[in-house]
Amino acid sequence: MRWEGDRESDNIEDRRGDGGGGGGGFGFGGGTVGIGTIVIALVGSWFFGVSPSTIVHLLSGGGSAPAQVQQAPAHAPANDRETQFVRTVLGYTEDTWTQIFKQNNATYTPPHLVLYNGRTPTGGCGMGQAAVGPFYCPGDRKVYLDLSFFNLMQKRFHVGGEFTQAYVIAHEVGHHVQNLLGITGKVDRARERLSETEANALSVRLELQADCFAGVWANHTNQAKQIIEQGDVESALNAASAIGDDALQRQAQGVVVPDSFTHGSSEQRVRWFKRGMETGSVNQCNTFEARQL
Numbered sequence: 001m002r003w004e005g006d007r008e009s010d011n012i013e014d015r016r017g018d019g020g021g022g023g024g025g026f027g028f029g030g031g032t033v034g035i036g037t038i039v040i041a042l043v044g045s046w047f048f049g050v051s052p053s054t055i056v057h058l059l060s061g062g063g064s065a066p067a068q069v070q071q072a073p074a075h076a077p078a079n080d081r082e083t084q085f086v087r088t089v090l091g092y093t094e095d096t097w098t099q100i101f102k103q104n105n106a107t108y109t110p111p112h113l114v115l116y117n118g119r120t121p122t123g124g125c126g127m128g129q130a131a132v133g134p135f136y137c138p139g140d141r142k143v144y145l146d147l148s149f150f151n152l153m154q155k156r157f158h159v160g161g162e163f164t165q166a167y168v169i170a171h172e173v174g175h176h177v178q179n180l181l182g183i184t185g186k187v188d189r190a191r192e193r194l195s196e197t198e199a200n201a202l203s204v205r206l207e208l209q210a211d212c213f214a215g216v217w218a219n220h221t222n223q224a225k226q227i228i229e230q231g232d233v234e235s236a237l238n239a240a241s242a243i244g245d246d247a248l249q250r251q252a253q254g255v256v257v258p259d260s261f262t263h264g265s266s267e268q269r270v271r272w273f274k275r276g277m278e279t280g281s282v283n284q285c286n287t288f289e290a291r292q293l
Contacts, residue, residue: 002226006225009094011111095221111142219277241269
């Protein structure tokens with residue numbers, strides 16, 4: 001992926017090194033809660049999700065986000081290559097969605113992205129934990145990312161590369177776009193009135209739309225900046241496939257339970273990311289009216 005030298009976003013909060021990391025997190029292997037040790041319906045919600053605490057709260061029957069906790073301090077972001085990359089990708093998402101919103105006579109308000117180690121408080125979604133993966137918190141309109149997650153992706157799912165990492169960030173920003181458009185709130189309110197199976201099905205549509213929005217980002221950014229190199233798209237599609245609910249369930253428990261899907265199957269995630277990337281159209285991402293996902 002070509003990105004060096006392009007504009008870097010200023011909407012970064014760097015909380016790394018502030019003493020919030022370490023114990024208490026949910027482990028991916030032998031921890032108290034993790035893949036293979038928790039109810040599989042929640043695994044997908046935590047993997048590339050809106051926010052772990054919000055999803056758990058909603059799926060357990062709650063109707064609103066957990067209470068806010070005190071924010072951790074932030075300092076000037078580091079200037080290493082990884083941080084520069086994140087800042088640049090976030091800048092790409094800002095350029096893309098600012099343009100799209102402007103074309104529709106609206107103003108895009110970008111999210112802040114919080115870099116942290118281990119765990120960090122959020123403004124409305126409880127305690128963010130590195131082991132749950134990147135997530136978006138609607139309460140404070142921030143994306144949370146522990147960069148060690150990218151190493152975990154490579155080790156556990158054998159997917160990596162910078163374009164794949166950019167897809168992860170763009171997916172979370174896609175949730176921010178849904179929040180700005182009022183989609184997230186409507187889905188949350190609807191889930192309160194539905195059975196668990198019906199609520200899960202609605203969550204799948206929300207997540208697949210975020211995948212499609214990530215594809216829209218890829219289309220527009222590549223047209224403007226020619227960022228995609230050979231093999232990039234294949235790597236991102238492999239990542240989308242690896243974190244499908246069926247793939248995660250098969251790996252964790254050996255069986256697939258479609259009624260518990262919250263993010264969509266591998267095939268569905270690949271299909272909707274490709275749809276956004278090939279069309280570049282937000283109108284093509286209306287998963288809520290699609291007869292077939």
